[in-house]
Amino acid sequence: MDMIRLDAGCGALALSTLRGASGGDDAYAAFNVCHYTGDDAEHVGRCRGELAAVAGVDADRLVIPRQTHSVNVAVVGDVMPDVENVDALVTRRSDVALVVNTADCLPIVLNDGAGGVVGVAHGGWRGLYGGIIEATVSAMKGCGAETERVRAAIGPCICGGCYEVDEEFAEMFAAAFGEEVRIVYSEGGKPHVDLREVALRQFERCGIGRERVFVSELCSRCDERLFSARRLGVRSGRIATVVKRVLT
Ligand SMILES: [Zn+2]
Numbered sequence: 001m002d003m004i005r006l007d008a009g010c011g012a013l014a015l016s017t018l019r020g021a022s023g024g025d026d027a028y029a030a031f032n033v034c035h036y037t038g039d040d041a042e043h044v045g046r047c048r049g050e051l052a053a054v055a056g057v058d059a060d061r062l063v064i065p066r067q068t069h070s071v072n073v074a075v076v077g078d079v080m081p082d083v084e085n086v087d088a089l090v091t092r093r094s095d096v097a098l099v100v101n102t103a104d105c106l107p108i109v110l111n112d113g114a115g116g117v118v119g120v121a122h123g124g125w126r127g128l129y130g131g132i133i134e135a136t137v138s139a140m141k142g143c144g145a146e147t148e149r150v151r152a153a154i155g156p157c158i159c160g161g162c163y164e165v166d167e168e169f170a171e172m173f174a175a176a177f178g179e180e181v182r183i184v185y186s187e188g189g190k191p192h193v194d195l196r197e198v199a200l201r202q203f204e205r206c207g208i209g210r211e212r213v214f215v216s217e218l219c220s221r222c223d224e225r226l227f228s229a230r231r232l233g234v235r236s237g238r239i240a241t242v243v244k245r246v247l248t
Contacts, residue, residue, distance in 0.1 A: 001031055001050045002225070006241070007214040009151035011113030011248060013055065013097075016155040016216070017240045018225045032227070032237030034101040036066055039237060055097035055244050062242075063089055064099045069126040073119075073139040088121035088136040092143050097244040103227040103234075104220050106199055107155035107241030110136060112145035118243045123157075123199055125169075129176065133202040147207040152214070155241045156226050159219035160194030167191060177201045 002018040020030030028039040033047045052059040063076055065083035074081040076091035076098065083089070089098040090110075098120040100107050106123035121127070121136045137147060160183050165173075170191035174182040178201060183192040200210045220226040220239065227237045 001047075001054055003054070004156070004216065004218070006109055006153035006155055006216065008109045008111040008118075008153040008243065009113050009212075011116070011246055012109070012111035012118050013242070013244045013246050014109040014111070014153055015054070015242050016107060017051070017242075019227060019237065027232045027236035029237070031240075033062070033064060033099065033240045034238035035064070037101075037238060038235040051099075051240060051242065052097070055242055057095060057097045057244065061096045062099055063091075063096055064101070065089060067101065067122045069122075069124050071127055071130045071132045071135045073121075073135050075139060075143065087127055088119060088132055088139070090117060090119035090136060090139045090143055091245070092117055094245040094247055097242050099240050099242050101238035101240055102155075102157065102220075103229040103232070103236060103238050104158040106157040106195055107239060108133065108136070108199065109153045109155070109241060109243045110140060111151050111243065112140060112149045113151070114149050115145045116245060117143045117145040118245050120241060120243045123195070125173075125193075125195065128195060128198050128202065129173070131202070133199060134206055137206045137208070150208050151212045152203060152208060154196055154199055154213065154215045156216050156218035156220050156223070156239055157195065158221050158228070158230070160192050160196070161185075162219055162221035162230070163192050163195060164190045165193050169193065173198060
């Protein structure tokens with residue numbers, strides 16, 4: 001299993017998976033744990049086993065939601081919650097690994113190391129616009145986290161240069177998050193939106209300054225080591241981003 005580490009501060013293991021050496025034209029190769037985008041169950045199961053081993057949990061302790069671009073957050077407590085129609089997870093438990101699957105959307109990890117609370121969120125444009133970061137931070141606070149201790153990481157996702165949008169869309173985001181999220185490369189050309197900047201601004205509104213947010217430079221659309229719905233189609237594998245509490 002190939003991966004990159006994300007720096008979300010002390011007390012959390014955080015990583016995003018890469019496709020692996022034999023990726024190529026096979027839209028599910030080589031490494032995919034997402035169960036609802038058309039891959040065969042046997043392959044997904046095998047990859048989950050590998051991911052669980054790296055995260056140091058039993059395979060049935062990988063919590064992998066069925067994401068729907070909602071702003072719904074599930075808390076993994078004494079009982080395993082229903083994770084259908086869920087786009088973010090938080091927990092105090094140290095025997096589970098929380099996972100989101102993305103291919104161009106933003107995978108977001110949050111960690112209050114001292115407070116012992118971690119979270120993960122799937123931030124597509126709908127979720128970001130709808131407030132998925134705020135909802136996740138709020139759920140973490142409900143578990144005892146304090147925003148002044150929270151650190152975060154944004155994993156591999158589509159870069160602003162690859163995210164061309166129409167004028168109305170760009171206007172909607174500029175109005176909600178500030179002019180800086182809109183990028184215009186050439187006069188008369190189509191605008192782009194920088195979703196990482198949108199996320200950073202939403203973090204700031206939650207009291208989490210950008211100096212506490214690690215941002216991966218990797219673009220899923222540009223970098224063939226990563227799954228991209230734009231490059232491979234929506235029926236393809238996904239980047240798995242994982243957070244797990246690590247007891248120190
Ligand atoms: Zn790009």
